[in-house]
Amino acid sequence: MKRVDPSIKLVAVGIDYDSELNIDMIRIAGEYIDYLSIHTYISIDRQGKTYEDLVAWPIAIEENLKHIYITIEQTRRRYRVKKEIRIAFDEWNVWYPEAQPPYLEQITSMKDTIFTALVLNALQRLSNIMPIATFTQTVNVLPLILTKEDKTLLTPQYLVFKLYTEIAEGNVVVVDTI
Numbered sequence: 001m002k003r004v005d006p007s008i009k010l011v012a013v014g015i016d017y018d019s020e021l022n023i024d025m026i027r028i029a030g031e032y033i034d035y036l037s038i039h040t041y042i043s044i045d046r047q048g049k050t051y052e053d054l055v056a057w058p059i060a061i062e063e064n065l066k067h068i069y070i071t072i073e074q075t076r077r078r079y080r081v082k083k084e085i086r087i088a089f090d091e092w093n094v095w096y097p098e099a100q101p102p103y104l105e106q107i108t109s110m111k112d113t114i115f116t117a118l119v120l121n122a123l124q125r126l127s128n129i130m131p132i133a134t135f136t137q138t139v140n141v142l143p144l145i146l147t148k149e150d151k152t153l154l155t156p157q158y159l160v161f162k163l164y165t166e167i168a169e170g171n172v173v174v175v176d177t178i
Contacts, residue, residue: 010034012035014068014087015038016068019071022072026071026076027081033085035087035088036086038065038088039089039136041091041136042054042061042095055111055118065087065126069087086130087130089134093136093142094115096108104137112155120161135161144158
């Protein structure tokens with residue numbers, strides 16, 4: 001494909017919990033790919049899970065993505081891969097038990113909105129190593145928007161995305177606490 005169009009960017013499949021698979025992908029295909037694709041779904045059982053349980057996940061997600069990038073960089077050095085490879089975090093969301101095939105519909109709440117906002121904040125902090133990030137399916141499947149016949153429901157997660165599109169602009173600024 002790159003012979004036909006050298007400007008295209010290639011994304012290889014990675015995994016968020018298996019460093020060996022990611023190492024093999026970089027070792028074998030590193031000179032050809034531009035991004036390593038990572039997906040993360042937080043499976044949530046509504047029984048016994050607190051608000052704190054859910055909103056702590058973005059910290060773990062951010063740390064895991066940093067670790068994956070460190071693995072990419074160490075592997076590039078070890079196998080002398082000259083091509084820069086960054087992360088494409090191209091699927092992420094919460095996943096509740098009621099989201100079953102074939103439709104995978106679920107209703108989210110305010111705690112999911114806080115989770116989503118915290119992940120969006122983390123994505124901004126990681127934008128130098130992860131320029132591509134995509135929420136999972138947006139309509140009807142683990143949705144931001146639910147539709148039924150002539151009705152549309154905007155989920156709380158949709159509203160946090162709307163807020164971000166209205167206020168986010170400019171550069172990401174590193175903030176540190178004293």
